[in-house]
Amino acid sequence: xxxxxxxxxxxxxxxxxxxxxxxxxxxAALLALVIFNLVMDPSFFEIKMGYSSAGDPVLSxxxxxxxxxxxELVILAIGMTLVTAASGGQDISVGATIAIAGSVVLxxxxxxxxxxxxxxxxxFVAFLIxxxxxxxxxxxxxxxxxxxxxxxxxxxxILFTAGRSIAAWINNNELPIIDDAVFGxxxxxxxxxxxxxxxxxxxxxxxxxxxxxxxxxxxxYSQAVGxxxxxxxxxxxxxxxxxxxxxxxxxxxxxVAGFIKVSRFSTINYSVVAxxxxxxxxxxxxLGGNALSGxxxxxxxxxxxxxxxQFLTTxxxxxxxxxSALPAYKAVVVIILVVLSAPVVRQKLNEIFKxxxxxxxAEKPTDGPNxxxxxxA
Amino acid sequence: xxxxxxxxxxGICKHFPGVKALQDVDFTLxxxxxxxxMGENGAxxxxxxxxxxxxxxxxxxxxxxxxxxAPVKISSPQDAQNIGISTVYQEITLCANLTVAENxxxxxxxxxxxxxxxxxxxxxxxxxxxxxxxSPTQQLASCSIAxxxxxxIARAVDMECKxxxxxxxxxxxxEQEVAKLFxxxxxxxxxxxxxxxxxxxxxxxYEVCDRITVLRDGKLVGEYAxxxxxxxxxxxxxxxxxxxxxxxxxxxxxxxxxxxxxxxxLQASKLVSDxxxxxxxxxxxxxxxxxxxxxxxxxxxxxVRAIFxxxxxxxxxxxxxxxxxxxxxxxxxxxxxxxxxxxxxxxxGIVGDLSVRDNIILAMQVMQGPMKPASRAxxxxxxxxxxxxxxxxxxSTETPIKQLSGGNQQKVILARWLLTDxxxxxxxxxxxxxxxxxxxxxxxxxxxxxxxxxxxxFISSEIDEMLRTCSRLxxxxxxxxxxxxxxxDLTQNKIMATIAGGE
Numbered sequence: 001x002x003x004x005x006x007x008x009x010x011x012x013x014x015x016x017x018x019x020x021x022x023x024x025x026x027x028a029a030l031l032a033l034v035i036f037n038l039v040m041d042p043s044f045f046e047i048k049m050g051y052s053s054a055g056d057p058v059l060s061x062x063x064x065x066x067x068x069x070x071x072e073l074v075i076l077a078i079g080m081t082l083v084t085a086a087s088g089g090q091d092i093s094v095g096a097t098i099a100i101a102g103s104v105v106l107x108x109x110x111x112x113x114x115x116x117x118x119x120x121x122x123x124f125v126a127f128l129i130x131x132x133x134x135x136x137x138x139x140x141x142x143x144x145x146x147x148x149x150x151x152x153x154x155x156x157x158i159l160f161t162a163g164r165s166i167a168a169w170i171n172n173n174e175l176p177i178i179d180d181a182v183f184g185x186x187x188x189x190x191x192x193x194x195x196x197x198x199x200x201x202x203x204x205x206x207x208x209x210x211x212x213x214x215x216x217x218x219x220x221y222s223q224a225v226g227x228x229x230x231x232x233x234x235x236x237x238x239x240x241x242x243x244x245x246x247x248x249x250x251x252x253x254x255x256v257a258g259f260i261k262v263s264r265f266s267t268i269n270y271s272v273v274a275x276x277x278x279x280x281x282x283x284x285x286x287l288g289g290n291a292l293s294g295x296x297x298x299x300x301x302x303x304x305x306x307x308x309x310q311f312l313t314t315x316x317x318x319x320x321x322x323x324s325a326l327p328a329y330k331a332v333v334v335i336i337l338v339v340l341s342a343p344v345v346r347q348k349l350n351e352i353f354k355x356x357x358x359x360x361x362a363e364k365p366t367d368g369p370n371x372x373x374x375x376x377a
Numbered sequence: 378x379x380x381x382x383x384x385x386x387x388g389i390c391k392h393f394p395g396v397k398a399l400q401d402v403d404f405t406l407x408x409x410x411x412x413x414x415m416g417e418n419g420a421x422x423x424x425x426x427x428x429x430x431x432x433x434x435x436x437x438x439x440x441x442x443x444x445x446x447a448p449v450k451i452s453s454p455q456d457a458q459n460i461g462i463s464t465v466y467q468e469i470t471l472c473a474n475l476t477v478a479e480n481x482x483x484x485x486x487x488x489x490x491x492x493x494x495x496x497x498x499x500x501x502x503x504x505x506x507x508x509x510x511x512s513p514t515q516q517l518a519s520c521s522i523a524x525x526x527x528x529x530i531a532r533a534v535d536m537e538c539k540x541x542x543x544x545x546x547x548x549x550x551x552e553q554e555v556a557k558l559f560x561x562x563x564x565x566x567x568x569x570x571x572x573x574x575x576x577x578x579x580x581x582x583y584e585v586c587d588r589i590t591v592l593r594d595g596k597l598v599g600e601y602a603x604x605x606x607x608x609x610x611x612x613x614x615x616x617x618x619x620x621x622x623x624x625x626x627x628x629x630x631x632x633x634x635x636x637x638x639x640x641x642x643l644q645a646s647k648l649v650s651d652x653x654x655x656x657x658x659x660x661x662x663x664x665x666x667x668x669x670x671x672x673x674x675x676x677x678x679x680x681v682r683a684i685f686x687x688x689x690x691x692x693x694x695x696x697x698x699x700x701x702x703x704x705x706x707x708x709x710x711x712x713x714x715x716x717x718x719x720x721x722x723x724x725x726g727i728v729g730d731l732s733v734r735d736n737i738i739l740a741m742q743v744m745q746g747p748m749k750p751a752s753r754a755x756x757x758x759x760x761x762x763x764x765x766x767x768x769x770x771x772x773s774t775e776t777p778i779k780q781l782s783g784g785n786q787q788k789v790i791l792a793r794w795l796l797t798d799x800x801x802x803x804x805x806x807x808x809x810x811x812x813x814x815x816x817x818x819x820x821x822x823x824x825x826x827x828x829x830x831x832x833x834x835f836i837s838s839e840i841d842e843m844l845r846t847c848s849r850l851x852x853x854x855x856x857x858x859x860x861x862x863x864x865x866d867l868t869q870n871k872i873m874a875t876i877a878g879g880e
Contacts, residue, residue, distance in 0.1 A: 232728065233707060296730050
């Protein structure tokens with residue numbers, strides 16, 4: 001009897017706890033999308049065995065597509081969350097720096113030729129150099145923001161504007177094409193594994209950031225710096241350094257995302273690769289209920305936010321929304337989500353939920369004791 | 378409504394999660410009176426004022442205003458302003474990056490077009506009539522905190538209010554400025570304005586107030602005419618217990634404050650920072666409590682900030698335990714076992730959105746290094762320990778620190794530094810804006826730390842507080858050390874004379 005009461009109380013606590021938790025916003029959005037698709041066409045959730053372009057048996061279905069295509073966005077959302085928390089602003093150059101990162105990978109792999117018969121350098125080396133370059137560009141943004149006190153959006157506007165030109169310049173404005181099966185594994189499938197590789201890479205990044213947050217003070221420091229740089233400094237934290245580190249981490253995320261992107265197509269289109277992805281990444285952070293003005297953050301909520309965005313995009317594609325009209329549809333959904341997640345609205349919703357609960361408990365006592373007796377018996 | 382009352386609050390209730398901040402509180406303000414609202418931290422003073430000014434919605438009770446029969450509904454600060462309630466808050470709520478005149482008229486100009494010339498002129502006249510040393514076109518941030526406070530009052534005064542609320546306006550003013558403010562308050566009183574005055578300075582209450590309402594733990598204790606309530610009784614009503622005498626603390630500590638003769642724990646010579654102080658010498662021994670005293674802006678805080686490396690150090694040298702050390706940033710000072718509780722709690726002390734727990738472990742965490750985060754259980758244990766030790770009133774360790782009252786926030790910052798087990802702790806105005814009970818606790822704590830062999834530097838604007846805690850006082854005037862007092866010289870008169878200077 002007492003245990004059942006306890007679990008009941010716990011249950012109530014979990015529900016109200018969830019409502020107070022910021023993760024409830026992206027979760028609710030995800031739920032709404034799932035329900036919508038279930039009602040409209042349950043086949044949306046079907047996962048079948050199909051064949052990849054290489055002829056290997058692989059899993060296919062909208063869910064797989066969502067998980068696959070969201071990978072880059074999820075990885076970016078991780079870095080964007082940290083940058084937002086520590087610097088109270090966003091990096092709008094990530095799309096352009098993905099172009100740079102991708103370009104670097106191709107350049108290293110192709111060497112001096114544009115369509116080499118065999119790779120001029122190991123893929124591993126190309127990836128490392130791409131990481132290094134992307135982290136340098138991240139550091140460039142970070143130094144402008146933290147040491148020159150330039151507003152993040154203005155500081156990153158520089159690379160936002162120039163990034164794609166730099167990317168084109170790296171490869172002399174040519175479009176190198178890699179003809180190497182192994183290189184394609186990272187953006188597509190590894191033979192014998194029916195799940196797209198980007199999903200694994202995204203999961204690896206999530207594990208990595210979870211470990212980093214657990215085994216370093218990055219989380220505490222970046223939040224403290226974002227909330228109050230003055231008192232952080234007086235407590236021995238170097239706010240500029242912490243901000244710089246978050247930008248470098250975002251640079252690393254950009255490198256991984258850029259690597260996946262070029263691996264998907266084995267080539268690059270400087271002007272359209274990862275276009276507008278910065279807005280989706282920022283949106284993922286906002287959808288996760290994180291304040292874009294910095295401070296406290298919830299990494300899990302941001303990541304979930306990224307998946308919700310991809311879920312939405314894929315849903316719209318499925319219903320044959322023309323790709324040029326896609327942003328408009330997306331905007332409508334985003335408005336709803338953002339309004340729902342605004343503190344004012346959430347407070348009201350909480351009040352309504354509370355009243356509803358009170359009414360329910362007021363009605364309950366009549367059958368409560370009976371039920372208890374039954375259970376006891 | 379009562380005869381002559383301009384404001385009546387009846388049965389006001391306000392709850393926060395886990396706390397009953399106000400329970401059935403009555404308050405009456407009459408025309409042309411200065412009415413002190415007294416109570417310890419967490420007694421509900423600030424909450425009552427915030428309910429009155431529409432910052433918080435009330436959960437129960439009515440508010441009546443002279444000239445209106447029905448209870449008024451105040452649901453926003455704008456509403457409160459419109460019915461003639463003006464407020465000057467304890468912490469400055471103006472916009473630092475706007476000019477003085479803009480701050481005075483923000484939200485009050487009618488229509489879409491603003492004649493800045495007129496506004497600047499009008500602001501200039503008001504500033505002049507109140508003798509506030511600021512120009513209307515000056516950016517507010519460039520004024521001292523005291524002047525900013527006075528601008529806030531000027532703004533409130535200019536709004537032709539019937540009810541003026543002053544929530545600890547004097548906590549950052551020096552004596553002359555307080556005197557000016559009091560003159561202003563008396564003028565307004567003569568004009569029939571009812572003034573609700575919140576302060577922690579008992580002297581000030583007895584200097585200007587006509588009536589006192591005492592709150593304790595969110596409940597009304599009573600309303601008294603000033604002549605019927607001697608100080609001792611007021612204090613005992615606020616604390617809810619009989620208090621022998623505030624000066625008792627020093628006595629129990631006296632005689633035991635043995636200052637060891639060995640090398641000083643810290644010795645600074647010709648230390649100078651970019652904050653505009655003259656080079657100064659300073660030393661503190663093991664088990665000693667000393668203090669910097671002087672008027673506001675005399676350079677007290679700048680000295681300790683230089684020691685802690687909070688400002689950029691330009692010259693001089695620091696020895697600790699006889700060895701030369703280099704302190705260029707707070708982290709260096711912390712490594713050498715120095716802790717610093719800053720003067721401006723809100724800006725430099727708390728990390729508002731973080732939990733009480735994270736605020737407590739912050740400095741310790743930094744000292745442990747970024748690769749060794751405290752586990753959740755460890756942090757929880759430390760937080761619980763210090764919450765119990767310092768009697769911090771918080772709903773849980775998870776509560777964001779900004780939801781705590783000022784005194785409890787200060788205790789959290791104290792806990793943060795105690796957790797680092799410093800050899801030398803600097804307390805810069807640790808008791809500003811907090812209640813008497815907590816003040817005494819903090820003073821006792823400083824003495825206790827010294828007994829345990831730690832060294833403490835204590836800075837306070839209240840001389841009697843310094844006399845109770847410090848065995849040596851360094852006196853500052855105009856950003857320069859002008860004297861050092863010990864032993865028999867430690868008297869109020871002597872200190873005043875040294876501060877004033879001119880022999």
